[in-house]
Amino acid sequence: MERVWIEDIGRYADRDVEIRGWLFNKRSSGKVRFLVVRDGTGFLQVVMVKGEVPDEVFNLYDELTYEDAIIVRGKVKREKRAPGGYELLLKDLVIHSKSLDTFPIPKVRPENIPDVGKLFRFRHLWIRSRKQWSILRIRDEVERAIQDFFAARGFRRFDPPIFTPASVEGTTTLFPVPYFDEGEVYLTQSGQLYLEAGAMALGKVYSFGPTFRAEKSRTRRHLTEFWMVEPEVAWATLEDIMDLAEELVVYITERVLENRRMELEILNRDVAKLEAVKRPFPRITYDEAARILLEEKEKGRDIDFTYGEDFGSDEETVISERYDRPVMITHYPRAIKPFYMKPDPKDPSKVLCVDVIAPEGYGEIIGGSQREDDYEELLRRIREEGLPEDEYSWYLDLRKYGSVPHSGFGLGIERTVAWLSGASHVREVIPFARTPERIRP
Ligand code: 4AD
Ligand code: MG
Numbered sequence: 001m002e003r004v005w006i007e008d009i010g011r012y013a014d015r016d017v018e019i020r021g022w023l024f025n026k027r028s029s030g031k032v033r034f035l036v037v038r039d040g041t042g043f044l045q046v047v048m049v050k051g052e053v054p055d056e057v058f059n060l061y062d063e064l065t066y067e068d069a070i071i072v073r074g075k076v077k078r079e080k081r082a083p084g085g086y087e088l089l090l091k092d093l094v095i096h097s098k099s100l101d102t103f104p105i106p107k108v109r110p111e112n113i114p115d116v117g118k119l120f121r122f123r124h125l126w127i128r129s130r131k132q133w134s135i136l137r138i139r140d141e142v143e144r145a146i147q148d149f150f151a152a153r154g155f156r157r158f159d160p161p162i163f164t165p166a167s168v169e170g171t172t173t174l175f176p177v178p179y180f181d182e183g184e185v186y187l188t189q190s191g192q193l194y195l196e197a198g199a200m201a202l203g204k205v206y207s208f209g210p211t212f213r214a215e216k217s218r219t220r221r222h223l224t225e226f227w228m229v230e231p232e233v234a235w236a237t238l239e240d241i242m243d244l245a246e247e248l249v250v251y252i253t254e255r256v257l258e259n260r261r262m263e264l265e266i267l268n269r270d271v272a273k274l275e276a277v278k279r280p281f282p283r284i285t286y287d288e289a290a291r292i293l294l295e296e297k298e299k300g301r302d303i304d305f306t307y308g309e310d311f312g313s314d315e316e317t318v319i320s321e322r323y324d325r326p327v328m329i330t331h332y333p334r335a336i337k338p339f340y341m342k343p344d345p346k347d348p349s350k351v352l353c354v355d356v357i358a359p360e361g362y363g364e365i366i367g368g369s370q371r372e373d374d375y376e377e378l379l380r381r382i383r384e385e386g387l388p389e390d391e392y393s394w395y396l397d398l399r400k401y402g403s404v405p406h407s408g409f410g411l412g413i414e415r416t417v418a419w420l421s422g423a424s425h426v427r428e429v430i431p432f433a434r435t436p437e438r439i440r441p
Helices: 007-012 055-063 116-121 130-152 194-200 240-259 263-266 271-274 287-298 311-320 375-384 391-400 413-421
Strands: 016-029 030-040 043-049 070-079 086-097 177-178 183-189 206-213 225-234 283-284 327-330 347-351 351-357 363-370 406-413
Touching: 007 016, 007 043, 007 086, 007 347, 016 043, 016 086, 030 055, 030 070, 030 271, 043 130, 055 086, 055 351, 086 271, 086 351, 130 206, 130 240, 130 263, 130 327, 130 363, 130 413, 183 206, 194 206, 194 225, 194 406, 206 311, 225 240, 240 263, 240 327, 240 351, 240 406, 240 413, 263 271, 283 287, 287 327, 311 327, 311 363, 351 413, 363 413, 406 413
Parallel strands: 043 086, 283 327
Antiparallel strands: 016 030, 016 070, 030 043, 070 086, 177 183, 206 225, 225 406, 327 351, 351 363, 363 406
């Protein structure tokens, strides 16, 4: 009997197969008993009919408890009413290993149990549930889509280091790590500075890896360890990478809609909202966004924003409510953005940067900019920020030897997956989330 994965079951209609997995759920209605078996690739309804299987197999039903490891054998049947469109008519069942204790996560709507902390304490088991399984499969699709997107456009993957001696995104969110005779180095906040070197060597590059921020923010959008994809392009202007960002977000969304329909359905995601994600995205300046906030405040909304400050989560949500797709906000004040961003030649109090804000309150998914490419200007900014000049000398070299305009951005994987899957918190879209209060399991 051929051993198959549930995901491939459609190719085996009317044939006898073996599935190896776990008991997800069971229910009985008299002479017919139903098992839901999961094998990691999917969930399958298995039907046992009294008289059609040997009695000793039929009676195993009573012994079965959640998450027992089992092997089922039987005939694949097309069944419209079964979830997934197929079911297995059981012929034989083997209990490979029994659960030693009651499974700690409820089988029905675990997301509805009030104690979220309990779910996260059992994260290693919770990921077996239907919704968490769906989210992690959407994450996988997003990650694959990103790599396909860049490969198809001639980008080379370039892996920056994780241990770094200096900051990229401000010195307040660095994680120090003891490092031999060096004393302290840091976990990277972003590979950007190294990617700029990569772009000068390989033209179009991107990185894809974990990044770290010692941010104590307890919001639905912040992790201390998160994954970022960062493209960097030589000779590209702000407009060029805005087009790239727009194309990337549309491509990822289309791929999820194309290949992860079932998962979106399990998550009750309103797909009409994702289908609206088409080019072009609205493009507004910081000043225009600030005006929107002012208008909303005049209408009586509770908005705590002063011109010149960065937008917080609440402000981003208010701005995004005006649009049915991500909105791109450009030209933020120089004072609230990092040292490497190039000032706008038309108004040097602003920088050539872009934040992409997702719809439905998911906040900033992309931050990017055109980089300062003038040696003297960059040196001046490094000094102004009080950054250790010698640590950035290699970075300044990129402006010394054939400096060219160049631009790039970073897309946060967790914020993107949270938005696409409709998850309520970014900690649900990474296998094992790291936050200020959670480092286990
Ligand atoms: O806007 P950020 O800080 O940009 C950079 O790091 C640039 N150096 C990227 C570049 O130009 N190459 O971060 C980029 C994105 C954010 O838009 C957000 O999606 C995500 O990374 N992000 C976080 N995600 C989860 N938890 C956090 N604490 C995050 N901080 C940033
Ligand atoms: Mg940002």
